[in-house]
Every structure is written in structure tokens, then in C-alpha cells.
Amino acid sequence: MRRLSLSGRLALLFAACTAAVSLGAGLLFNHASEQHFIELDQQLLESRLSLLRTQLSGLEHHADLEARLPALHTELSHQADLALRITGSDGNLWYASRDALPEAPAALGLATVHGNGIDYRSLAVQLNSEARLTLYLDITHHQHFLQGMQRLIWLTVGLSALATALLGAWAARRGLRPLRQMGQVAASVSARSLTTRLPEAQMPEELAQLAGTVNAMLQRLDDAFQRLSAFSADIAHELRTPLSNLLTHTQVTLTRPRSLEEYREALHGNLEELQWMAQMINDMLFLAKADHGLLVPGQVTLALHEEVDALLEYYAPLAEDSAVQMLREGEATLQGDRHMLRRALSNLLDNALRFTPAGGEIRVTLEPAVRICVANTGTAIAPAALPRLFDRFYRVDPARREGSSEHAGLGLAITRSIIQAHGGSIRAQCEGGWTRFVIEFSENR
Incomplete structure (x- = not known):
């Protein structure tokens, strides 16, 4: 019926x-x-x-x-x-x-x-x-x-x-016209028209809040679609260069007979590109799981100062080669996943080492609250670029936009996903010649 x-x-x-x-x-x-x-x-x-x-x-x-x-x-x-x-x-x-x-x-x-x-x-x-x-x-x-x-x-x-009944039907139909308008707008929404919005000012008071909620939902969908489109374009852009390198390298190698050693060197070169592509694909899968709330951190009591010291010891040879001083201040404990948190802190330290000039300093500060600050000296970052540092495939230096076998621009995005999975937040600051990444965890998590 x-x-x-x-x-x-x-x-x-x-x-x-x-x-x-x-x-x-x-x-x-x-x-x-x-x-x-x-x-x-x-x-x-x-x-x-x-x-x-x-x-x-x-x-x-x-x-x-x-x-x-x-x-x-x-x-x-x-x-x-x-x-x-x-x-x-x-x-x-x-x-x-x-x-x-x-x-x-x-x-x-x-x-x-x-x-x-x-x-x-x-x-x-x-x-x-x-x-x-x-x-x-x-x-x-x-x-x-x-x-x-x-x-x-x-x-x-x-x-x-x-x-x-007759007058009520007429009045109800007239009074429910805004709902029909909302239905028409919802029916017109597609991947090509996510910019359509309901006129909140023209809605009755009872429907204004609903219209605002629908508009906010459309805005979130639009933002998510734009990010997805940009993400897809970035993936294609990032994979295009290594695939082109592999094809070109392989084609050149096959143009004429070569010695065994030359074939070995060609395969080693291809292996490096393939390993980088595999790592990037694994990172994208990790981020996809984070987007769908599938990251479930373990709950182990961690002495963060011990974890930081272990990472600083690991990066010490690289720091010595770059004439960069690294030190840790303070102590803190946290309930979390050791592997995930080490990966997040490792990404921050690796990022700091790459952008700290010779003779610079990297400082990791721990507070019992719990608050972690990874700071390094170096070139200042434009304020407009700070919020975008955690976007996928984003690089501050436009000259590094082409695909690279070293860094794909996913490290900070992965770090943010790990911190958020632990109920924390991360932000970037740049002032006084220092670039700081501040991590804060809720005390009631």
C-alpha cells in the first residue's frame, strides 16, 4: 500500500x-x-x-x-x-x-x-x-x-x-513547501554539483536548523570529495614518475645486449624504485585504514623518554654527519601502542633532520601532561603553509613536487593519523627561528 x-x-x-x-x-x-x-x-x-x-x-x-x-x-x-x-x-x-x-x-x-x-x-x-x-x-x-x-x-x-481536511491539506502542502525544496536540492546533488546549498534565510524557524545541518553535511561531502579527487590526482602524479623511470630504464637496457654486471645494475635500479612504490602503497593503505577508523592502538604503559632516547640513538649517526645536535628534555608516560608511536616520532625526527641546517639543533621536550614537542632550528615556514603540512603529498618546496624515491609527502599525514588514533592532536608552529610540532594527549583518554 x-x-x-x-x-x-x-x-x-x-x-x-x-x-x-x-x-x-x-x-x-x-x-x-x-x-x-x-x-x-x-x-x-x-x-x-x-x-x-x-x-x-x-x-x-x-x-x-x-x-x-x-x-x-x-x-x-x-x-x-x-x-x-x-x-x-x-x-x-x-x-x-x-x-x-x-x-x-x-x-x-x-x-x-x-x-x-x-x-x-x-x-x-x-x-x-x-x-x-x-x-x-x-x-x-x-x-x-x-x-x-x-x-x-x-x-x-x-x-x-x-x-x-480540505483547508488543512492546502495549508499543510503550502507549509511543507520548504521540505519539498530540500528534497529537490537533495535530488540535484551529485559529484558534479556538491556546491548546491539550501537557502537557510528563507526557511521557517523550525527548518532553519535542519537546513543548516544539511548544508554542513554537503560542505563536508564537498570537502571530502575534493580531498579524494586531489588524493587520486596526487597518487597518479607520484606514481607516474617512478613508472616512467622503470619503463625508460628497462627499454634502454633492452636496446642491445649487455654484460651480466650491467643487467645486475639495471635490476638494482629498478628494485629501488619498486621498493619506494611498495612503501608508498603501504603508507596509503595505512592512511585509508585510519580514515575508516580501523586503527586500533594497543594499550601498553610506555615510558616516552625511553622511547625517544632509543630513537635519538638510532638517528645519532645521521645527526653527526649533518653536524646537528639532538637532545631530549623531560619525562612522561603514556598508555599507547609502542610500534605506532615510535613510527610517529620517527617521522617527526626524520623530517627535522632533513630540514635542520648544519650546526643546528633538534630538541624533544616531554611534559607529564602528556605533551610532546619536537622542535628544530632552520628556515621559517610561511604561516599559510603550516596547516597544510599534514596533508597527503604536500611539500613546502614546490621544486620537490615531482615523484621522488626518497620522500612521498605522507610522513606527517601518517603521524597525524597515529596521534588521532590515540586520542591526541598535533599542530605545527614556527617562530623565533624554531619549527615546532606539538603533540597533546587528553588526560581523560
Whole structure:
């Protein structure tokens, strides 16, 4: 079955609410009218009763009634819808002004009785210990009025529900126009039109927040798509040069017969390029896992100062060759994955060694908070380039954009992924002749 639209649901809800309110109001008015007629009938019966009491005062026996009948007939003739019934204390009928009157109710007071197809309002009183008087008022015209009003109530309820359903459908459809606009925008979104945005200023207050959320989602999708497109282009760019080198080298080698040693040297050259390509592919797979939240670091208590000292010892020969001084300050412990954190710190130290001039200094500072700072002296980096240092394949020096068998520009991106997997953050700073990479871990991680 086709699901009912939101406009249809609102229209039915409006109609149901209107019908309920109209029905309640109609029933209340009907009850009030009925009570009003009862009060009027009671007042009329009580006014006639006072006159009849006077005429029937002193009535003790059935025989005493004969002399009073002419006066009773005269009084009753003034109102055709009024009837009277007198019974004795033993229940025997003494007098009835009209045939086929219903039996008097057992209880005294006002009551509604039915007889011979006619509705009566009755008022029963005890004249004295020997006689009981019951007045009957024909209320058929009252009942006809109430029945007509009930039919009018049902007709009003039906018509008002129908009118409200039609008007509600129109109002709901008009009010939900912004939602249809949102649907049209969502339907028009594709890889080529991620720049489309919803007009938040033109949206109702209830939908403005939703429109803002959708726009933010589209912006994130646009950013992710742009990064993916740039990443794909960078991959193709980075792999193009080594593949071209391999093809050219192989083709040149095969142009003429060569000695075994020359073939060996050609294969060694190709092996270096292939190893670099394999490493870059492994790094891209690592980053892909990080993007999908598949990096699950181990939780081992690490003495960071010991890990840093081990890395500094490893890089000491390179630092001596470059006349660069390396030192570590402070101590800290952290729950994390030893292999991942060593890789992240190794990337930072390798990066620092490459860009620290001869006679420069690399300083690793540890704070118990936990905060790690890897700083090196060297050429200042432009402020606009600092946020992009962690982008994949990004290099500060444009001259190094071509594919290289040394560095693909993925080290800092991998470092950031590892730090984020451990619940930390990393940022770059450059001031006072120092370039600093600051890592901070949350204390509640």
C-alpha cells in the first residue's frame, strides 16, 4: 500500500481535531439546551401546581372531587399541553384529565415519562395523606427541537471536518513547501554539483536548523570529495614518475645486449624504485585504514623518554654527519601502542633532520601532561603553509613536487593519523627561528 503523505496525515489530523472539538461543543450545547428546557418545564409545572393546590385543598375522599371538577377543567383549558392525574393513597385512580396518561412515577418530584408515543415531563406531589397529584406536561415539541439540533450537530461536525481536511491539506502542502525544496536540492546533488546549498534565510524557524545541518553535511561531502579527487590526482602524479623511470630504464637496457654486471645494475635500479612504490602503497593503505577508523592502538604503559632516547640513538649517526645536535628534555608516560608511536616520532625526527641546517639543533621536550614537542632550528615556514603540512603529498618546496624515491609527502599525514588514533592532536608552529610540532594527549583518554 502507498504510504500516506505528510500533508495527508496533517489534513486528517486537523479534520479529526476539528470534528472532536465541534462534537464536544455540540454535545455541550445540546446538554445545556436540555437542562434549560427542564428548568422551564419545572417552573411552569410549579406555577400551575400552586393554583391547583388551592383548588384541591381539603380533598380527603374521592367523593369530594366531584364538586371541584368544573374548576379543574377550567384551569386545564388554559393550557392544552397540560394534564392532571389524582390517585389515592391506596394507588387507585381518582381522576385523569386525559386518556392514556402514563403511570405516575413511584418517586415524588420532577421526572420524564413516556406513554402512547408522547413524551411528558411529570411533577408528582403529595396533596395530603389521602391524595397524590401528578401534573403532566407534553414536551413533544421540545424533543423535536432537541432531535433537530442533534442532526444539525452531526451535520456541522461532518461539514466542518470536511472543510478542515480540505483547508488543512492546502495549508499543510503550502507549509511543507520548504521540505519539498530540500528534497529537490537533495535530488540535484551529485559529484558534479556538491556546491548546491539550501537557502537557510528563507526557511521557517523550525527548518532553519535542519537546513543548516544539511548544508554542513554537503560542505563536508564537498570537502571530502575534493580531498579524494586531489588524493587520486596526487597518487597518479607520484606514481607516474617512478613508472616512467622503470619503463625508460628497462627499454634502454633492452636496446642491445649487455654484460651480466650491467643487467645486475639495471635490476638494482629498478628494485629501488619498486621498493619506494611498495612503501608508498603501504603508507596509503595505512592512511585509508585510519580514515575508516580501523586503527586500533594497543594499550601498553610506555615510558616516552625511553622511547625517544632509543630513537635519538638510532638517528645519532645521521645527526653527526649533518653536524646537528639532538637532545631530549623531560619525562612522561603514556598508555599507547609502542610500534605506532615510535613510527610517529620517527617521522617527526626524520623530517627535522632533513630540514635542520648544519650546526643546528633538534630538541624533544616531554611534559607529564602528556605533551610532546619536537622542535628544530632552520628556515621559517610561511604561516599559510603550516596547516597544510599534514596533508597527503604536500611539500613546502614546490621544486620537490615531482615523484621522488626518497620522500612521498605522507610522513606527517601518517603521524597525524597515529596521534588521532590515540586520542591526541598535533599542530605545527614556527617562530623565533624554531619549527615546532606539538603533540597533546587528553588526560581523560
